[in-house]
Structure formats: C-alpha cells, structure tokens
Amino acid sequence: MLDVVDREDRVTGQAPRGEVYARGLIHRCVFVLARDAEDRIFVHRRTASKLVFPSHYDMFVGGVLGAGESYARAALREAEEELGVQGLAQPEPLLKFLYEGPGGAWWSYVHEVRCDLPVSPQVSEVDWHTFLTREELDRRIADGRWPWVPDGLEAYRRLRAHRGSRQ
Template sequence: MGELIERVDVQDHVIGVVERGDAVRNGWYYRMSMVLCRDHDGRYLVHQRPKNSSRFPGQYSWLVAGAVGVGESYEAAAGRELAEEMGVTAAVTPLFKFLCDGELGPYWFAVHEATIDPVQLQPSREEIGWCDWLAERELTVLVDQWPFVSDSRDAFERYLKYRSAVV
C-alpha cells in the first residue's frame, strides 16, 4: 500500500483517506506542506533534488515540502518534512495557504517559515542532491534561470506578494 493522505474538497475539508498515488492519478485535492528555511542572516536555503529522484529529478527548490499525512496538521507535516529532508528540528511558523494546480495534481499548499542554523543541517542523501544558502536577490534571479520545480516557483511569487502585503 502507498502513502495514505487525506482527500479534501475545494474548501480544504476532509472527505476521505486515499493513497497519494490515487489522488495524483485522479486529480483529487489533497494537502501539501512546505517550509522555507532562512538562516540568521536572512539567506534562503535552496536545494537540488537528486538526479535519480522519482519526483522532479535534478530540479531546484527553495522549499522543503511533502504531503500532509492522515490526521496530521499542516504545521506538524512541515516540521516532519524539515526533520526528514534536512535532519534538523526547528519551530515552523505558518505564513499562508493556497490552492495549487501543481504537477502532482491539485492540492492545498501551506507555506511555513523556519530559522535554521546552517551548521545543524544534515540533508538526506535520498531527498537532497545539493544545497546552499542564497541571498534574496540571488534567489530571485536564479528562480528564473535554473530549472526550479514549478510549484516552488509559484510559491516564491506568492511569497513575495504575501511579504510585501504584510510589511
């Protein structure tokens, strides 16, 4: 049996439990949670997926992301993904959520933020091929130049709008 997730409706209400693969194949709504990581200098963590990865091989992202499990909150999923992919535990702060028509189907995408000490990172070799810290101006340029996961690019544009509206 594959990864179990909650199938949700367009208002993000749970309507059942399904395998993630079935949700993707059938275009059912489900939940994803992500964390943008910054260091104490305000730089963003950017990573590349391994070239042999089944999802988005060799592509870049500025988010640590994964599906929300059955009975799991968005925030708990964000913290779990951070620990699984980057080997670090940190408080995650919810920022915003949006309905994403992504490459892996339509889903609710919840964006969180965490401040990380770079020396504590222990990236998972199965999930992370390369990672580094970039200033916002560098990231803004590279999002358009490097092959970023499209959902990551979409979330970056929304994040910039969100941040400018909050400030």
C-alpha cells in the first residue's frame, strides 16, 4: 500500500502500488545518490523486470514509500536494500520536488549517502553497476547512448542546479 498525495504532498488516501501506477495517482519516492570512498557516484542499469523504466540506467538508488513511511526511513531502507549493505549512515536530505513526466507524477525527495562498504546490489533491482566520477557520469548523460530513467535524470539536473558547479 502506498500513500496517495496531492500537489502539496498532503496524504489524501491509500491505494495498492499497481492501482497507483495504473491510475496515475501522485505518490512519494526517494532518490539516494550514493558515493564511494573516492567520491564516485553509484550508477546502475535497472533489471528488465522493473515495473517502471525497465533496463534504463540510473544514478540514484531509491523507490516508493510505503503507506505511513517517512522519507528519511525510506531513503535508508532503499539505499541499504539496493546497494546490498547494512549499517549506512542516514542519507542526507537535499531537495524535494514534484516530478511530472514519463511514468507519472510523484513527490521526489533527493538524498545523498557515503557508502564506503563493498556493494552487492539486489539482483531483482540491478542488472549491472559501477561507480563513475561526476565527469564520467556527465559524459555518459551527454552522449545519449544510455537510456536514463527520466525521473532520475530530472533529479540529477535539479541537484546540479541546486549545488551550482560543485557536486
């Protein structure tokens, strides 16, 4: 079950995940930018079985919030699950926006976490992964060869703008 929210991120009800997507209801998601000890960014390709944006690349781990779940709790849960680690620090909240685009609409709360642990990504979520420098990631985005998840790409662009030239 997911919380259904309005354009101000106020809970208006609850519905099963499949119904939320089928009806295009606004819900909540977290995005977590994971950096390793060398300050590189975790990048992965989603599995072909994913409901939303299968086989697309993403620079965030994350996902939808369960009914009643806080953004902070979901950020830590999703980061540990998708990276396949335990004991991460609480991801730092950075910015929040209403994503409206391919796939639907959802409140998106962007976080960041340092992951110095060896990752073992969830095979049901991640087909392939690596860590890239910001410059390498920006080149991959610009060259257009990899299909990126549109919500992650929007979150990354907003994060870059939020931080200016530093990231």
